[in-house]
Amino acid sequence: MKNLNNIAIVFFIFFSISITAQKTEYANLLQNIDARQKTSLNGKWDIIVDPLENGFYNHRLQEYDKGYFKNAKMQSPSDLIEYNFDTSLQLNVPGDWNTQMDKLYYYEGTLWYKKDFNYTPTSNQESFLYFEAVNYEAIVYLNGEKIGKHIGGYTPFQFNVTDKLVEGNNFVVVKVDNKRKKENVPTVNQDWWNYGGITRSVHLISVPKKHISDYSIKFEKGKYNTIKGWVAVANSADGETVNIQIPELKESAKATVTEGKASFSIKAKPKLWSPELPKLYEVIIETSTDKVVDQIGFRTITTDGSKILINGEETFLKGISIHEEAAFKTGRIVSAEECKVLLNWAKELGCNFLRLAHYPHSEAMVKEAEKMGFLIWSEIPVYWTIQFENEDTYANAENQLTEMISRDKNRASVVLWSMANETPESKPRLSFIGSLAKKARQLDDTRLITAALDTQGKGDDGNLIEDPLGEVVDVIGINNYCGWYYGDVNSCSSIKWASAYNKPMIMSEIGGGALYGLHGDKNERWTEEYQDELFKSNIEMMKNIDFMVGLSPWILMDFRSSRRPLRRIQDDFNRKGLISEQGMKKKAFFTLQEYYHDMDEK
Template identity: 75%
Template sequence: MKLIKSILIVFVIILNTPLTAQETGFSDLLQNIDSREKIELNGMWDIIVDPLENGYYNHRLQVKDDGYFKNKKMESPSDLIEYNFDTSSQLMVPGDWNTQMDKLYYYEGTVWYKKDFNYTIDSNELAFLYFEAVNYEAIVYLNGERIGSHVGGYTPFQFEVTDKLKEGNNFVVVKVDNKRKKENVPTVNQDWWNYGGITRSVHLVKTPISHIADYSIQLPKGNTKTIEGWVSVKNGKDGDAVNVSIPELKKNVNTVVQNGIAKFSMKTKPVLWEPENPKTYEVILKTATDKITDQIGFRTIETKGTKILLNGKDIFLKGISIHEEAPFKTGRVVSKEECKILLDWAKELGCNFIRLAHYPHSETMVREAEKMGFIIWSEIPVYWTIQFENKDTYANAKNQLTEMISRDKNRAAIVLWSMANETPESEARLSFIENLVEQARELDNTRLITAALDTQGYGKDENLIEDPLGKAVDVIGINNYCGWYAGSTESCSKLKWASTYNKPMIMSEVGGGALYGLHGEKNERWTEEYQAEVYRTNIEMMRNIDFLAGLSPWILMDFRSSRRPLKRIQDDFNRKGLISEQGMKKQAFFILRDYYLNENN
């Protein structure tokens, strides 16, 4: 009787042809490490600045077998060892080196990091060395042995190190290199600071030998009465039991592993996540040896003509773009408190939407934004003119996209995966980004795909959106700086827009620069009055775009950029922020806030 009752309560589907762990397409990254036992490796790390990479190459530019990664010590007075981590400088991790050490402000190159830690071996556990992000290329060594490498400055990576650890004292060395290269993603030209270092937290994560590695739990596309998903179990066997429960919904489902994956589906009707009520549920995943707990929200997102529908209802995205730049001290955001400051400012502005530009921000930022009810645009740094014909460049971009989606696929707040920003039209570029779109849809067919297109059209009576990339995306992003890079502020309110596509458009960038506290006439560049006038006239322009579904002006806060050298005005800052780097609100902040509070509610 109990069995019959449970069948009536929960409808479970296990497909005849289940996905294998490899066929999910996701990276092998552990999901939700905050639900794991872990040793934090944050704090002060010993560092050696190595611009000539003497610690890696010999004088013939051959890779050494006894480089700095060996962390060698003198054993006799005659030993020749030309480095010593124990007497070197130190840097805080997480953090960038540019703002921690004056001589490294503009530095681009190699810095070696070393950290000592203690470990107690447990034969029933696996251990993973997990980096939330290192910018840009990382080669990782444990106890003098190379364990792997990673390319890309904004996504997490890990190495299973169980057999590399020793009882007691261990040390990890990381060769970090942030040199810009043409073939990289982003390429050599970017309008944000190239912060080098171990910029996010480092953990030694412990798991049972047979453990839950990954999972995806959400509403299927267009369905609000079924929660479905899969759980990836590593080092298990076919037939192993997996339990998925959502206590608040009184749902409990048992399924089994086949080829590393346990699939499930349950009939239920959760309260849907939305900005006014960012509801999440405790979800518990259990096997015989492991348990994971997460907070997951459920919602639907789709388009209908030129509208964006959240949970079936038309929503206007009142947003702002944000860089991962720390308020007050600048440099990389490294704490939950810094995330909250930025998000509180966005909430004060009247936003229900944030564009996290131009790369994946930290998991902490995404989770905090979700709690506060922000809809999120998340982006990979396919930015400006990268090498669209280079196969290795594409592989890099595809990997960053995969790692971004792998980490954040269970976050209801993210509704837009962005493939690119301001890329020039060409056949190679179109093919490159279309392939990324296909990859994103294979990984996650429940969210919308977008890209920020560079449609300026100054000097015309009408801007026509006809970039062929518009056909591939669900939502068209447009970056337009009328009144700043071209066109007078007076011309903006009269500018008309049309589109080849019957799709929603987000004005993903709009605005102009101002130095906080600099005042003058509304036609005087760099004054708060000029910036405010840019916003007034562009808001008038956007009121007349009938296919506008939202906007995310550029940008919430001034941020460092080596493209901005103008003394006494920019001083290495992009000044398009509505708030100064010291937290002072400019006039344009209040212009945009009034628009958000009084319209499109």
């Protein structure tokens, strides 16, 4: 361990040498799609299940130029066409296929989606086909022509289809493949359900040919009286003007476009966004051809030794971890209403902080959380043991990081970008995650960098945080399952903690499983009493960690996981939730709620 500490600084210097070259630009994504003119492509899509990928390869396993993406129709009775979307099964988009169709419950492979839609062209407009997320690999075809590919199951992507649309009827076909692969991010081993499909909404977005494509608006780093930002204008000429207005503050600025981007600075003293007062301001961005309106909050997050400061005030993060899984019906969340169910439970619990695990959650989740005053930890699925020495794996991770930050950079609620979860210590891992942290800081130098480290039972009577990744991050996350994966449930309260780093620490995971309604002795696993006793013991442990600035126990609600087959207890669910998938609160919910309530009383 000490040897790894000694090499930490050296490897940090050489991160960019051992990993694919860094890029500094954001992802090519329209910012704030809710403010755009968009046509929903949600609803029923025709689907074909294709486990052998016959619609993609011919019998020589070569990419087939007459595949299912052609959406071919019989022209005469003698034609041989062995598929037909128009008579096929259908699934709802957005949605996962696993919970919509019983025979697809465990399915991992290829499934084809097809949607017909009408289009009326408008002069001086550009059109984008925008996918909020598809899990995992998507190849997109429009009117029988391949228009692009995307890898990664939880971040948005888009294609400019202006020149590929036709007046009247059009059709889009998407080949979706959710097969797990060792080189993917996440890799083959994960403790959540591998939901396949077009899991978030699809839109056809129309914008003026000369349009506002992206923007960043926030406090200048280290200042409370200067709002600074930039606006990217596609297809613009140097010298054109961008107007930025914040009507409630009676402040505005004019900026001049240079090489497609206009930078600005506004002197102002807005009310600060905080969990207690999640104040958002209407911000209007306007050019001669386009106008976008957003709701933006202004706040700062910094550290002071082992403290976290929100708007300069020491803040304790009373949190909970959440998976993007819907209550009651289970399956992937598909609406803002389903997001609100989980968020309201977190508010009832007494939280001001959410760890959105283990991947970027939907834009709806982030925006609804922001309105309700939650601080957010957002992360990419660099999870457990991925291929840290594989350059393509790194490129995939960096792209997911870039798309996450690109989408949510204007959300005041997001305060922590997380690079990884429970990764084993090694030189390649240190290099890999260090490069991601460097990239994140290039894209956004106003938020803090974190990662969840794994410290299961490092000492007989205490835990020392000395993972060399502690040098890289601003805030150390610790996953520690005393009483569940190691140690006796009653031993946790006596564990002492120390850290090699003068940095804030968040206890990013503690917990244990319980089946709602199963009762027994407090030493009997899977009972609510056992889980409750585990929480009580861990809470006593955490009260004595003076450098701990928050916690996000695992987890708000039970969620599906194919790692959890124990019948009559787990039944394909991770049972560490404080609430069952049917919305029933377990005893430990009220224990954590009381702990947070007591903090408020002090």
